[in-house]
Amino acid sequence: MTGFAAIIAQTIxxxxxxxxxxxxxxxxxxxxxxxxxxxxxxxxxxxxIGPAILWIGVLLASLLGLDRLFGxxxxxxxxxLLILSGEPLILIVLGRALGHWVATGLPLIIAxxxxxxxxxxxxxxxxxxxxxxxxxxxxxxLIGAVGAALxxxxxxxxxxxxxxxxxxxxxxxxxxxSATQGAVSDPEPFRAPFLLLCALTxxxxxxxxxAGAAALKAALD
Amino acid sequence: xxxxxxxxxxxxxxxxxxIRLAAVDLDxxxxxxxxxxxxxxxxxxxxLMAAVGPNGSGKSSLLxxxxxxxxxxxxxIGLSVxxxxxxxxxxxxxxLVHYLGHLDxxxxxxxxxxxxxxxxxxxGGERPVSLDHVCMIAGVGHLADVPVAILSAGQxxxxxxxxxxxxxxxxxxxxxxxSALDADGTELLGQLMARxxxxxxxxVAATHQDLPxxxxxxxxxxxGRGMLVAAEGASQ
Numbered sequence: 207m208t209g210f211a212a213i214i215a216q217t218i219x220x221x222x223x224x225x226x227x228x229x230x231x232x233x234x235x236x237x238x239x240x241x242x243x244x245x246x247x248x249x250x251x252x253x254x255i256g257p258a259i260l261w262i263g264v265l266l267a268s269l270l271g272l273d274r275l276f277g278x279x280x281x282x283x284x285x286x287l288l289i290l291s292g293e294p295l296i297l298i299v300l301g302r303a304l305g306h307w308v309a310t311g312l313p314l315i316i317a318x319x320x321x322x323x324x325x326x327x328x329x330x331x332x333x334x335x336x337x338x339x340x341x342x343x344x345x346x347x348l349i350g351a352v353g354a355a356l357x358x359x360x361x362x363x364x365x366x367x368x369x370x371x372x373x374x375x376x377x378x379x380x381x382x383x384s385a386t387q388g389a390v391s392d393p394e395p396f397r398a399p400f401l402l403l404c405a406l407t408x409x410x411x412x413x414x415x416x417a418g419a420a421a422l423k424a425a426l427d
Numbered sequence: 428x429x430x431x432x433x434x435x436x437x438x439x440x441x442x443x444x445x446i447r448l449a450a451v452d453l454d455x456x457x458x459x460x461x462x463x464x465x466x467x468x469x470x471x472x473x474x475l476m477a478a479v480g481p482n483g484s485g486k487s488s489l490l491x492x493x494x495x496x497x498x499x500x501x502x503x504i505g506l507s508v509x510x511x512x513x514x515x516x517x518x519x520x521x522x523l524v525h526y527l528g529h530l531d532x533x534x535x536x537x538x539x540x541x542x543x544x545x546x547x548x549x550x551g552g553e554r555p556v557s558l559d560h561v562c563m564i565a566g567v568g569h570l571a572d573v574p575v576a577i578l579s580a581g582q583x584x585x586x587x588x589x590x591x592x593x594x595x596x597x598x599x600x601x602x603x604x605x606s607a608l609d610a611d612g613t614e615l616l617g618q619l620m621a622r623x624x625x626x627x628x629x630x631v632a633a634t635h636q637d638l639p640x641x642x643x644x645x646x647x648x649x650x651g652r653g654m655l656v657a658a659e660g661a662s663q
Contacts, residue, residue: 212548216534223536283530286496291549292522426496 209293210301217305220278226271227309234267234314238321249326256325257335257386261379263321264314264339268346269371271310273364275302275354276422285358285422299418300411303351304344311343334389334396338382338403345407348414349374355421378406443597443627445472445509446523448493453653454501455488462488464501466653468646470631472597473624475640478633480648486633487529489648490600493631494526506598525550525596529603531583532590535576539567539586542575543593550594558593565589566615580607588612588619599623601632605639613639 221227241259245251279285288298318339319332327335353371357363381403388396453466462485470476478486491497492504506523533542543558562568565585575583584607591599604616617639620630624640632638647654 209549209551212545216537216545219541220534220536278534281530282534283528283532284534286491286494286526286528286530287532287546288549289496290494290524290526291546292551293549427498 209291210297213288213293213298213301214305214308217275217302218309220274221271221306221309224271224274226274227313230267230270230310231313231317233270234263234317235321237263237266238324242324253326253328253331256322256327257331257390258383259325260318260322260327260335261339261342261382261386264311264318264343265346265372265375265379267314268306268310268343268350269368271306272350272354272367272371273357275306275351276358277354277363280358280425289422289426295419295422296415299351299355299422300348300415302354303348303414303418306351307344307347311339311347315339315343328390331386331390334386337389338385338400341400341407342378342382342403345378345403345410345414346371346375348407348410349378352414352417352421355418355425358422358425378403381406443472443595445627446506446597446629447471447509448504448506448598448629448631450493450502450504452502453489453492453499453504455485455492455497456500457485457488461500463648463653466502466646466648468644468655470629470644472627472629474643475620475624475630475632475638477638477642477645478631478648479635479645482635484648484650485653486635486648487602489646489653490526490528490602490631490633493598494524494600496526523596524598524600525591526600527587527591527602527604529606531587533575533583533586536574538572538574539578540571542586543589546590547593550596556593561589561592564592564615564619566611581609581612584608585612585615588616591619591623597628599628599630599632601630601634603634604632605634605636 238259242252276285279288289295315336318335322332322335350367350371353367356370357366360366381399384394385396385399385403388394388399448470450466450468454464455462466489468476478489480486488497492499493506539562540558543561547555547558559568559571562571565588567582567585567589570578570582575586578586605613608616621640623630644655
């Protein structure tokens with residue numbers, strides 16, 4: 207268990223020291239800031255599409271640090287040593303994914319309501335966005351870790367990770383945004399999509415590390 | 428000398444189970460190319476085996492096969508714990524091996540001590556070794572708080588040697604252990620290897636230079652064939 211905790215702590219440490227977490231935050235800010243220039247100063251429209259923009263922004267910003275998640279380990283030889291440590295490969299992948307979520311996902315969740323103000327979101331919508339992000343972004347990190355593990359030996363894996371991961375996180379996006387809409391407008395439900403979002407995260411928690419471990423093992427040869 | 432005295436202490440702390448490494452008709456294929464075929468050897472506790480041969484002959488691949496990082500294309504390689512009274516529940520695939528590859532596995536942004544602490548947490552062991560002690564033995568005691576990014580190749584190699592000491596594991600796989608080490612470092616490596624063997628460990632070293640201590644057996648890989656050279660000493 208100390209090994210698992212050490213992997214999480216090291217992942218957080220490296221993301222913060224390497225600036226990956228900050229880059230994601232700045233990217234998120236830039237993305238949300240240019241949307242009003244694109245769609246025009248229609249406050250009602252911005253309030254309606256705001257949750258979706260925040261969610262897409264968080265998704266894209268989460269992808270930024272993924273190529274380093276196992277790529278750095280592969281380059282400096284840590285991957286071999288991690289595998290030989292005797293720590294289960296599944297826990298190694300899970301630790302890296304959780305570390306990525308803490309270092310990249312959490313700051314984005316905290317920043318989301320602040321940026322939501324720029325999009326004319328109501329307080330209830332801000333709260334709903336935060337809640338759905340909190341429930342859904344772990345799934346993004348876990349699925350992202352699988353993509354990172356699959357592309358570990360490739361020289362320019364970053365782009366490929368986005369292509370691999372984005373289609374897989376579409377369900378997360380759908381339920382995240384629809385739960386937020388449900389919280390804001392009355393006839394639509396909040397509970398059902400939110401619970402489905404939690405279910406997706408639980409499923410990713412189980413399947414992600416297994417798939418990631420298999421991908422890393424395949425990448426060794 | 429305080430340093431060799433300290434080495435003595437660490438080695439005594441280690442109580443290795445008796446291991447046996449056996450390869451039967453081992454084939455290695457990388458890409459479409461057969462690197463070597465039909466390799467047979469047995470290595471037991473207290474023995475040092477040197478793998479020699481020209482560049483690209485498959486010395487590193489042999490080490491990775493032993494570590495389980497590569498799958499053999501044919502034949503078998505097995506590492507087993509022979510000691511019947513050592514607890515049978517312990518892992519036999521990952522927990523027995525220290526691997527010193529040509530990549531050092533150190534994070535550039537983190538300091539020497541942070542890197543070693545991370546590996547100590549992962550490589551575990553019931554009795555944690557003092558990091559200061561290990562750094563002092565490896566001759567990097569004064570560098571503990573320095574980021575790895577500014578270390579020289581030789582200093583990083585010494586940190587790699589320190590990593591071998593953070594937890595007792597019976598089989599050391601050393602890939603070109605002498606590269607980048609100075610005369611002092613070579614002597615240190617010799618001492619560490621001797622202590623490890625005396626404590627009942629085993630070592631496989633891939634090298635094209637003479638090792639600081641004479642190997643018990645030498646395997647020469649050349650032209651796709653592996654030959655066990657019975658005589659001690661790599662020079663033949």
